Amino acid sequence: MYSEKVMDHFQHPRNVGEIEDASGVGTVGNPKCGDIMRIYLDIDDNQIIRDVKFKTFGCGAAVATSSMATELVKGKTVQEAMEVTNKAVMEALDGLPPVKVHCSLLAEEAIHAALWDYAQKNGIKIEGLEQPKENIGEEEEEEEY
Numbered sequence: 001m002y003s004e005k006v007m008d009h010f011q012h013p014r015n016v017g018e019i020e021d022a023s024g025v026g027t028v029g030n031p032k033c034g035d036i037m038r039i040y041l042d043i044d045d046n047q048i049i050r051d052v053k054f055k056t057f058g059c060g061a062a063v064a065t066s067s068m069a070t071e072l073v074k075g076k077t078v079q080e081a082m083e084v085t086n087k088a089v090m091e092a093l094d095g096l097p098p099v100k101v102h103c104s105l106l107a108e109e110a111i112h113a114a115l116w117d118y119a120q121k122n123g124i125k126i127e128g129l130e131q132p133k134e135n136i137g138e139e140e141e142e143e144e145y
Contacts (some may be wrong), residue, residue: 003094009064024112069107
């Protein structure tokens with residue numbers, strides 16, 4: 001069963017939409033479940049995330065985790081946004097059913113993909129940030145190692 005917070009973020013998602021001329025855009029998907037998340041970041045000269053929007057094609061948990069992830073990074077520095085993990089997203093939503101944990105991982109990876117895009121556009125390195133995978137899936141992860 002979903003928590004009240006998951007239901008609230010699914011039924012009333014925050015920060016839906018696109019940012020024109022975004023500082024960074026990240027798109028990730030999970031081919032196994034069909035979820036696709038795109039996160040747009042507007043980052044100022046002090047590396048503070050002024051605005052963040054998302055578009056997600058997926059289940060209710062995917063929409064809820066996208067919504068919560070945007071709330072967690074808004075107003076934060078780039079480095080603070082790097083610290084937003086899938087666990088932090090799940091905790092902020094008061095948990096997810098085990099079969100939906102991958103949605104929180106997508107949210108974390110979408111943030112990282114948008115930060116990667118920002119870093120590439122600006123020729124900077126963000127500590128701890130690695131080039132993101134576009135497709136997140138359990139099979140792919142196991143095959144790579």
